[in-house]
Amino acid sequence: MKKDVILLVGAGQIGLAITRRIAHGKTVLVGDVKRENADAVAKVLNEAGFEAISTIIDLGSKESILNYIHEALTYGDILHLVNAAGVSPSQASIKKIIDVDLYGTAVLLEEVGKVIKSGGTGVSISSQSGHRMEALDETINEQFALTPVEELREIDILKEENIRDSLHAYQLAKRCNVFRVKAEAVKWGYRNARINSISPGIIVTPLALDEFKGPRGDFYKNMFEKCPAGRPGTADEVAGLAELMLGHQGAFITGSDFLIDGGATASYFYGPLKPE
Numbered sequence: 540m541k542k543d544v545i546l547l548v549g550a551g552q553i554g555l556a557i558t559r560r561i562a563h564g565k566t567v568l569v570g571d572v573k574r575e576n577a578d579a580v581a582k583v584l585n586e587a588g589f590e591a592i593s594t595i596i597d598l599g600s601k602e603s604i605l606n607y608i609h610e611a612l613t614y615g616d617i618l619h620l621v622n623a624a625g626v627s628p629s630q631a632s633i634k635k636i637i638d639v640d641l642y643g644t645a646v647l648l649e650e651v652g653k654v655i656k657s658g659g660t661g662v663s664i665s666s667q668s669g670h671r672m673e674a675l676d677e678t679i680n681e682q683f684a685l686t687p688v689e690e691l692r693e694i695d696i697l698k699e700e701n702i703r704d705s706l707h708a709y710q711l712a713k714r715c716n717v718f719r720v721k722a723e724a725v726k727w728g729y730r731n732a733r734i735n736s737i738s739p740g741i742i743v744t745p746l747a748l749d750e751f752k753g754p755r756g757d758f759y760k761n762m763f764e765k766c767p768a769g770r771p772g773t774a775d776e777v778a779g780l781a782e783l784m785l786g787h788q789g790a791f792i793t794g795s796d797f798l799i800d801g802g803a804t805a806s807y808f809y810g811p812l813k814p815e
């Protein structure tokens with residue numbers, strides 16, 4: 540008998556930690572742009588008593604996303620989406636961040652929303668970065684939420700010439716994710732399914748370690764010292780929150796974004812992390 544399928548997009552630490560909480564009795568399709576990452580996470584899951592298959596997906600390509608979903612449907616109905624793929628400001632160009640973190644995420648949410656099983660749930664990993672950027676005009680928020688996906692990259696604020704640097708691109712992408720999730724929650728609701736996002740602060744993963752070593756390394760050290768938690772977070776702490784949102788105890792949660800950052804954003808606005 541076919542089992543329900545979990546789509547794990549992004550075979551990193553956060554995606555793995557979330558998936559382990561919900562994967563029993565299901566088939567996990569572990570997708571990543573790097574085959575070795577997908578294989579490694581599938582191996583960890585298989586050796587821990589779960590059932591996982593690895594494959595390649597490039598979140599920056601609609602064709603690749605559609606192939607991935609098509610493959611998943613050959614294994615069973617899609618019950619959960621865990622979108623934990625992404626590139627960070629130190630890893631990628633403005634264009635790449637907009638293509639993968641913003642456009643690709645929007646495509647994935649929309650396409651999975653067309654096939655998600657009744658009772659299904661999803662979570663997409665956004666970032667505290669999106670919460671730090673200045674408030675945007677309501678018109679822009681609405682454009683982020685509702686612009687047809689193929690036209691998203693053409694809205695003024697997302698044109699390359701209007702983006703300052705890769706950090707700004709990342710902030711815009713993550714802000715946009717939150718609005719996409721809100722709008723998608725309405726559509727997922729018609730299928731009796733739910734979708735939410737999580738905006739983590741700094742979580743120790745390979746992606747974050749690249750950031751610590753990058754040009755903003757000192758900025759991060761300062762953030763850990765001055766945020767209420769006094770440390771970076773772990774993928775397992777994010778997974779605890781995701782488990783609530785993905786399971787029956789989160790049945791009334793949809794279209795929401797949850798900030799989990801050890802208080803760094805609070806301190807950024809109202810405490811010692813406030814910029815001079």
Ligand SMILES: NC(=O)c1ccc[n+]([C@@H]2O[C@H](COP(=O)([O-])OP(=O)(O)OC[C@H]3O[C@@H](n4cnc5c(N)ncnc54)[C@H](O)[C@@H]3O)[C@@H](O)[C@H]2O)c1
Nearest residue numbers: 549550551552553572597598624625666741742744746747
């Ligand atoms: N680690 C943090 O501090 C932090 C904070 C806030 C948000 N996030 C977000 O969490 C998500 C997961 O990151 P992580 O910290 O677990 O990092 P990670 O490096 O452990 O995992 C990210 C994975 O995404 C994959 N990936 C990159 N580009 C891809 C593409 N085009 N298609 C498919 N897969 C791709 C990478 O190969 C990698 O395996 C990202 O969206 C990131 O922006 C991370």
